[in-house]
């Protein structure tokens with residue numbers, strides 16, 4: 001069995017707001033799970049179930065109220081102390097977010113996000129190695145470098161931009177990729193293709209992936225294991241066959257029934 005990479009150990013996050021009357025929201029409630037090397041897991045739940053908060057805690061963007069996140073045995077909130085250590089963590093644990101447009105600056109060519117990734121791994125973007133890596137990464141995500149390099153974000157489609165963001169991950173070769181609703185703004189066929197690219201990334205680079213989504217249908221095709229989140233808790237977990245074909249929890253049953261795409265064949269996702 002492959003090695004343990006990430007452990008979430010009784011992670012809880014409580015947000016407090018309000019001046020006169022304190023209002024507490026338990027966004028993540030005592031969540032524990034493990035991600036192994038090369039494993040794709042999905043965190044599935046409706047809006048407000050705590051998926052993004054959990055993703056942010058794992059990315060070391062917001063601290064948990066209690067509990068620990070271990071990356072190869074290291075407590076990311078206790079043991080990462082310097083800026084350099086944090087930079088190194090973000091090289092190994094990388095995120096692709098929902099809105100590809102939001103990841104680009106409209107005034108810069110899209111090359112910039114790839115150049116920044118090259119700089120992070122110490123490669124001069126203008127060097128021959130840098131140029132080759134950019135081309136290789138774009139080809140790896142099914143893009144023609146001639147059609148992408150030198151373009152501004154508004155000249156490309158949402159699907160192309162999201163692929164450029166994945167090409168950036170390809171350059172960084174993260175150990176763990178967190179894809180937070182990374183395909184939800186794309187049309188159905190593009191969604192399927194991007195999910196395939198995530199899978200290829202795992203197969204070629206051996207990266208683990210946490211796929212965060214409200215779409216239990218897509219998670220069926222991508223995940224080794226699925227975790228269902230409801231009101232901050234993981235209420236059900238298992239392989240796609242266990243969770244989707246034989247849901248135990250009432251909420252999971254409703255989720256499965258409410259997604260019409262679930263019974264479509266995978267090929268339909270790619271051909272629509």
Ligand SMILES: Nc1ncnc2c1ncn2[C@@H]1O[C@H](COP(=O)(O)OP(=O)(O)OP(=O)(O)O)[C@@H](O)[C@H]1O
Nearest residue numbers: 015017025027045046047048049050051052053054
């Ligand atoms: N910074 C914050 N301050 C206060 N409450 C917050 C904050 N961030 C999230 N919450 C609350 O925590 C709960 C979980 O939110 P979260 O964004 O993690 O859910 P989600 O499942 O990712 O939803 P979505 O799919 O809409 O992003 C919600 O009730 C939300 O309102």
